[in-house]
Amino acid sequence: MERILIVEDEEKIREELRTALEKKGYTCTLIEEFEDAAGQIVREAPDLVLLDLNLPVQDGFYICQEVRKQLDVPIIVVTSSSSDMDELMSLNLGADDYITKPFNMHILLAHISTVLHRAYGRKATVTLTHKGLTLDVLKGRISYQGRETDLTKNELGILRMLMENAGQIISRTDLICHLWEMEEFVEDSTLTVNINRLRRKLADIGLEDYLLTKRGLGYMV
């Protein structure tokens, strides 16, 4: 799995970003001492760098430039400044992409996978497993005890979000929002239909009562 190095001086963002990315299946390394951030990045040689601009000791621009001299690693600049100037500077100094805080996690993930794909040419296999059910996100296929079936885009989106947050109740609003993120502007009634179809598909491969309804709250697996 791809190793992502996070250069961010705000400890909480760093830690939470790691949790979020590890949940999506990436391995994360954090930089906690900023004396020689550029040197550390080069020594770690990660697959991708998430770089904040506002850092103690050396700023992001400098680090970006230094890393570029020695390493051809993809760099995504993550910053709270939304000025065009910063964006331009970053891209000129060799950053591959630019995203502003506060970012939407889905957007950040989309940027990460695009940059990785561009840099290494292969699409990572993303699979999620929970209670014996395996979901291959890129193929949109679920399998349980040797039995397989394909999911539609909406079903995949719903199941993916539930499995990524296994054991947690996800509200209908969050599920609809998640589908909207995927540019599928569904209505409330469509969600009900999709959930029912998904249940039937799960039952077909031998999983009854996998997707639970929590009355008044939402769904969970």
Added chain:
Amino acid sequence: MSVWEYIKDKWVAICIGLLVCMLSAMFMLVMEVAMPVAVAVEVIFFAGFASMIGYDCFRKKTYYDELERTWEGLDEKTYLSEIIEEPGFYDGKVLYRLVKDNGKYLNDVIADQQREMMDYKEYVQTWVHEIKTPIAVERLLIENNRNPLTSSLEEEVGRIEGYVEQLLFYTKSGSLESDYLIQPVNLKSLVMEVIRRHSKMMVGAGVFPKMDNLDYEVLTDPKWMEFILGQILTNSVKYRDKKKRPFLFFTAEEEDGDMLRLTVADNGIGIPASDIPRVFTKGFTGENGRNLKRSTGMGLYLCRELCDKMEIPLDLQSRAGEGTELVLRLKRNRS
């Protein structure tokens, strides 16, 4: 300066002059001075007084008329003290000195105010920058702990973010320097991005987006346009009609030349006809705002300000009880 007003102002001097003429004439009559001599003396006296008054009047009238003309032609009135010329007469000199001093004083005050305003603006911009970090942390915490509680928190965080963004654009809108960059933008992805960013709010309120014929390249600043459409969208969600199935409809239509007419229509509660002329005024909340009690009166004002800066005409049509329609005329990218 009017001559008549000047004469009225000088009535004491004129009376004294006439009195002197009369008294001297009477004196010469009593002393039995020869008539031609008396007449000559009177003529000299009268001419002396008249030319004294006349000369003074002429001098002042030339000066003050010129001054008034300068004032009328001045765009920046505070520059008067820089332009004013020194008059040749004494009382004018006193006034001249005072205007000069006053000008200096006013300029200092204005400079102080401007500096204070700049500091304040800079602080607000730093503040906006700073607050984005805790918001980012909150978003990540929510992402990592999805449950009904954080889902509801996410909606509130979204609202905070909305207010912060509005503040940022407000500090930008007033200033002379503008950080926008007009560039070709795909209208459809721009609208999609706006909807995505406000999805939580829309889904929560049950407002459904519809899009039609948006596949065009337009020339605009994407960040500014996203903000403007975001404000319009927020208004539609805020003023939705709960009795109907609320929707928000984005459509584009080609117009003469290179223009594109983007319409954002909703089926909300609409705006009373009497309020429509003032919806773009800063701080105007109107009847709907008073009923809802959660209106800042800034949204549409900022939309108009930013559109004006980018030279994008923005219009609003609405009928109470039926809905509201915002129309933006965007320039198409033809290159």
